[in-house]
Amino acid sequence: MASSGQKVVLITGCSSGIGLRIAVLLAKDEKKRYHVIATMRDLKKKDKLVEAAGDAYGQTLMLLPLDVCSDESVKQCINSVKDRHIDILINNAGVGLLGPVESISMEDMKRVFETNFFGVVRMIKEVMPDMKKRRAGHIVVMSSVMGLQGVVFNDVYTASKFAMEGFCESMAVQLLKFNVHLSMIEPGPVHTEFETKMMEDVAKMEYPGADADTVRYFKDVYLPSSKDIFEAMGQTPEDIAKCTKKVIESSNPRFRNLTNSLYTPIVAMKYADETGGLSVNTFYNLLFNFGPLMHITMSILKCLTCSCLRRRTVSPN
Numbered sequence: 014m015a016s017s018g019q020k021v022v023l024i025t026g027c028s029s030g031i032g033l034r035i036a037v038l039l040a041k042d043e044k045k046r047y048h049v050i051a052t053m054r055d056l057k058k059k060d061k062l063v064e065a066a067g068d069a070y071g072q073t074l075m076l077l078p079l080d081v082c083s084d085e086s087v088k089q090c091i092n093s094v095k096d097r098h099i100d101i102l103i104n105n106a107g108v109g110l111l112g113p114v115e116s117i118s119m120e121d122m123k124r125v126f127e128t129n130f131f132g133v134v135r136m137i138k139e140v141m142p143d144m145k146k147r148r149a150g151h152i153v154v155m156s157s158v159m160g161l162q163g164v165v166f167n168d169v170y171t172a173s174k175f176a177m178e179g180f181c182e183s184m185a186v187q188l189l190k191f192n193v194h195l196s197m198i199e200p201g202p203v204h205t206e207f208e209t210k211m212m213e214d215v216a217k218m219e220y221p222g223a224d225a226d227t228v229r230y231f232k233d234v235y236l237p238s239s240k241d242i243f244e245a246m247g248q249t250p251e252d253i254a255k256c257t258k259k260v261i262e263s264s265n266p267r268f269r270n271l272t273n274s275l276y277t278p279i280v281a282m283k284y285a286d287e288t289g290g291l292s293v294n295t296f297y298n299l300l301f302n303f304g305p306l307m308h309i310t311m312s313i314l315k316c317l318t319c320s321c322l323r324r325r326t327v328s329p330n
């Protein structure tokens with residue numbers, strides 16, 4: 014049970030990756046300021062978290078089952094929290110989906126939206142009314158740089174994060190009136206099971222419905238470039254946990270929080286040219302013209318905000 018003065022933090026998706034690291038970092042806070050309720054849909058997966066939490070397990074960290082795709086599971090979990098009192102809700106659970114849209118089933122696409130979008134909506138609907146009544150609370154959402162900028166062959170995952178960004182951008186205004194803060198964390202690539210799971214799924218893919226050229230662009234152009242990007246820009250889940258802790262400890266928490274400054278120019282491009290041509294053409298060039306030289310591309314990315322590349326981008330046709 015939380016002792017007085019401790020903030021109750023509930024986190025979704027703590028069996029691995031970013032959720033696990035946020036739970037451990039907060040539970041091990043030197044001043045013991047947090048009572049962490051780490052949740053996961055399958056408690057059989059708890060060992061990694063319990064081991065990483067060490068002495069904090071049973072003290073400042075407890076576990077509860079929670080599947081963000083189930084109304085019943087969400088209700089049961091929140092009802093089992095003392096007085097339903099949650100100071101900070103961290104919506105972290107999420108799944109990826111990669112590949113040519115033609116070869117992805119509608120069922121798989123809906124699963125991504127059910128988790129990444131409706132999962133967050135379901136959690137917020139359940140927790141927000143109590144926060145509004147108390148005129149206090151902080152809702153954090155693990156978005157992505159792909160919630161701000163589309164990335165080729167990540168079409169549906171990107172759409173699910175865009176949907177969440179739109180939802181939260183709208184909610185944040187109403188919530189502020191009730192002194193409830195809402196913050197998005199927007200990481201670029203992070204080395205977690207997310208990456209491994211997506212690569213495993215891709216290895217099993219048979220690409221039904223996709224033409225040979227599209228499959229070739231995906232396998233021989235996108236995947237190697239993406240691997241380079243992960244190697245060059247990838248952060249650790251600990252990095253993201255530290256950013257998240259900073260956001261929840263701020264007296265005036267920011268709404269948007271990019272965790273990787275290398276992505277700032279990518280996002281800035283979108284607002285630098287309202288026609289969208291700059292983004293589309295730059296991404297086209299990065300992938301299809303500079304893709305094989307991705308290591309060099311990394312330095313170009315860093316200077317995208319200067320006007321040189323803007324003048325040089327050419328239309329794909």
Ligand SMILES: NC(=O)C1=CN([C@@H]2O[C@H](COP(=O)(O)OP(=O)(O)OC[C@H]3O[C@@H](n4cnc5c(N)ncnc54)[C@H](OP(=O)(O)O)[C@@H]3O)[C@@H](O)[C@H]2O)C=CC1
Pocket residue numbers: 025026027028029030031032053054055058079080081082105106107108109128132155156157158199200201202203204205206207208210250
């Ligand atoms: N890794 C990356 O490059 C980036 C990740 N993100 C976002 O960060 C978040 C965490 O991902 P990350 O740690 O990298 O990946 P992981 O795959 O390591 O972790 C995802 C977590 O979400 C859980 N989860 C999936 N579906 C559900 C569900 N229905 N109910 C409850 N939990 C569920 C998984 O549980 P289980 O073990 O049961 O599957 C797992 O604990 C995601 O929202 C992702 O979109 C954002 C930017 C970059």
Ligand SMILES: CC1=C(/C=C/C(C)=C/C=C/C(C)=C/C=O)C(C)(C)CCC1
Pocket residue numbers: 156157158159164200201202203235238239242243296299300
């Ligand atoms: C290939 C490629 C890119 C790849 C970006 C990747 C692979 C980003 C991954 C982000 C993740 C995993 C976010 C999770 O939410 C860029 C930089 C757009 C530039 C053009 C070529």
